Amino acid sequence: MIQVDKKNQSLRVDFSKRSLQKLGRKISKVLPYLLVLGLIAISIWNFIYYANNGLGLAYNDARSHLDIGRRVVEGLKPGLAQLGSVWLPLPHVLMIPTIWNDFMWHSGLSGALPSMISFVVTAMVIYKLLGHFGVGLFGRIFGVVVFITNLNILYLQSTAMTELLLLATMTLGVYELIIWHKNDQLVHLVRSSFWIMLSTLVRYDGWFLFFWAAMLVFFKGFKGGKFKMGEGLFIFFCTLGGLGIILWLLWNAVIFGDPLYFAFGPFSAHAQQTQLDDAGVLQTKYNLPLSMLMYWYAMAYNSVLFTVVLGILGAIALFYDKTIKTPVKIAATALLAPFVFNIIALYLGHSVLFIQGISGNTWFNVRYGVMMMPSFAVFAGYLVHKFKPLRFVFVGLFVFVTIFHLGNKDAVTIDDGRVGSSQKNVDEVSTWLRENAGDEEGFVLISAASHDAIIFSSRLPMKKYIHEGTGEYWESATIAPDRWAKWIVMRTNDTNDLTFREVSKTDALWKYNLVQSFPFADIYELKEEFKPDAETKATIIQR
């Protein structure tokens, strides 16, 4: 009812606080469902957008992830062993139910689906976590908006990359850990250890979080000198939380004969970093200021600098807030784990990050900077809650920057995938294979470690390829290539290419014609006179 307010010389509409509170409660009940629906719609829309403009599979790694999942269900030697040791297995395991379908494989949807679900889950965890910090509806929604309007998040959730799955599992783990610190209910500690265990099976960032969380659990129990309590809780947490790590070590021991094969094997990140170190481009190794600077830039480019500023201010506000209990604050330090991990990894030379302008004119792995995004969203939500009179300034400036951020369609992760070291234009090789080898029977000998992107882009069935994961086919084909392979794809004279390394030991290459030479690989085709003797059927019965 509109009334005339003589005192203020205005028209006035009154709402009773009780009815507003009632309405607020109703909205609070319905809002999570509406949010989930909205998030799903945003997720699907973005997947379609990036799938249609061809950027969805810009990262070579995305194609490799899809191929790994596919090899588990299809190929010359399908099976769980195809999960390999290069990457942790959970993202590929999650693809298994859908990757058998050619559309799901080639569109990338099989790999993007876990990322999309993770996107929705992470946003909702931010919403819920802010609620546990006592943040009102406005701050909670703002936290979610900060997360879901980040173009790098939107892009990565549309691809078959592992970042979003890691973010979801880590954020869930931290969320449950904070609740446990708040209410001491063990069920939350169990849940926390479960989610953190899953994160340890996605990326090694999860391992660091596991150790961080385990320390926090120990100290919570140990508080007041109760060592036994600390010890008990630590073991309790580690039993489930560390299961993934133990299983991964076991897996490596069983399949590759060395529990640390993933860490020091020929395809490990360590091997890659050693090569970079030898080439003198691992600048961050044992250089702490540069490691910090590099990760700072990666964060600023991924999260947008203004969001980083909001996040830092929010973190300060949270850690200085006397109304939040100290144990909760201590648990909230787990939100900073990705920041610490990445700097340590860069410093120790276990990780590599190239930032354009600092490391020459290229990007590499800059997407690692996105790992702090959920934390920044939580802190930013907290900030606008804490400083109510300034809330519209923070929100207004955020909207101002975000309009340009979204309007520019400028995601550094897309550059990372498109123009950086993460991509190779393999279209020429894969198109040649599709057009010339697609309709003809026979196998292609290729190293998946070097050329997975070619395998994916060729759109040929996985069983067309003999690669290092095909057991006896590989062994036979690298001893007598002409017996098995009608085509060989390799980088001639590059001993990092396993196919070249093995084939060059034989004297069979004269039986092939070099039919095409591309920047990333050469294609050899068996001479016509030897083709009738080449096997075209999968005749080996694998042990």
Next chain:
Amino acid sequence: MIKILQHIALFVFTLGILALALRGLPGTVTHENMNDHYWTENGPFELSPERGRFALVYSVLEDKSYTFALPIARFAAPDVGYYDGEYVSLFAPGVSFLALPGYVIGKMFGSAQVGSFAVISLFALLNLFLVRGIALKLGASKTASTIGGLLFLFASPAFAYGVTLYQHHISTALLLTGFYALVASKKSLLALIPVWFVCALSIPVDYPNAFFLAPIGIAALGRILWKEETVQKVSLHVKPQAILTFAGAIIPIVFFMWFNHQAYGNALQLAGTVQQVKQIDENGDPVQNFTAERSETSQNATTVTFFDPRSLVHGLFTLTISADRGIVTFAPVLLIGLFALPHIYKKHPETTALMLAIIGINLLLYGMWGDPYGGWAFGSRYLLPTYAMLSIMLAVLLTGNRNKIIHGLLLILAVYSLSINTLGAVTSSQNPPKTEAIPLGDITGRIEKYSYDRNWQFLTNQGSKSFIFNTVGKQYVTPVQYYYLVVGMVLVGFLSQYGSLVAQNFSLFDSQQARLSKSQVSKSITRFKNRTKVKLQQKITKAGKKS
């Protein structure tokens, strides 16, 4: 009476300093000589922003035309437009129109150029008083407010841009006027009339002002539509009669549309959207290769890509801590004002929000801009609104402040900031950004400086661009001596005010301070008593345990 005298003294002092630094040369600018190096590279029209705006002033008054004759077009290039076969201005017209009276008066005294430039100095002077006035409204003392105003104008690059024909002081004056109207009158609707007026006028002065004055506009809307909360209810208020206050915006809007119609034949055509000519050939035709037809798509690309949040990483570094433009290098004294934020926030949360919004938009917009350097410039010319806000905060901080560390820091940084900004004002704004200076050095074969050290080099090698120095001063003093003279006067002016502030803040004879001291003494006595009690009790307990 004393109050009026104080105002007059401040007015005269500021005007005097600005006059000493005001850039100019004796003589009259004509069609024939305006493209000579005397006026351009070596003179007051060293960069295209001054030339482009003066070109319109000259054309309107001398040629009675809104389009440019060929010599004027050459003078304004590369920032000249081409529309319907005529050369036109690429800049928003506000600055040029506001400079018209200065040109006319200057011409009467034989120097139209100096008259035009002096208009900006008057706006700079106005800004000093506006900073002072706002600080007073926020509870700062008179002396601290004056110091805030002086430091804004003379201890930041605002000084260098107060003595030449740039838009920044006019934009800042409009912003501060709107700000002052809001803080001076908390409830009156009449205060909204000047707010809408300055908001509307700011756009023909400089298009980015639409962003900078947005916080002022939004705060003004809060006077028309607001929420009130009591224990039992929440009320939404609206003042429909406030719609009449929007009449304040009519005159600037009408002026802007009239100019666009006169110059471009379309009331809605903006200056920056016409075809740009970067070079004119010998026949007076635009060089086609350099003519960028701004198609719809390229325009979209410009609008979107010109403000890129990814540039923030580099842009904010440039604006804040870089050696070529950063506030840390050019106006570090103003940063002390940030310490006042908690205090202002407690007392005036809404005003704090407004100040942070202005600083935020200022930093973010130019941080996202592809050229955060502002081309060749002295310090960051874009940050005048931020300098003003920090100066206001500084005035509040200094009021009653007895922290010796803050005072020590302020004194050192103020002397530094005043000295380097005076150097910039009396010399030149032609400082390349570091990214250009280094490759330029490869061409020239010498180290090209890019910070205020370049201005010292200019002073010692080429002299000063001050009008007074070039007409009178150089007969008596060297450029370096002239600089020392100006900076000496600035320092004397500042130190006299600062001395007065220190006397106020640290005076033992002040009754209020004396009262404070008494209460502090009584508190100390109580604390001492309590501590002694506790110690005694502890001793007794220990003795009891031993026994």
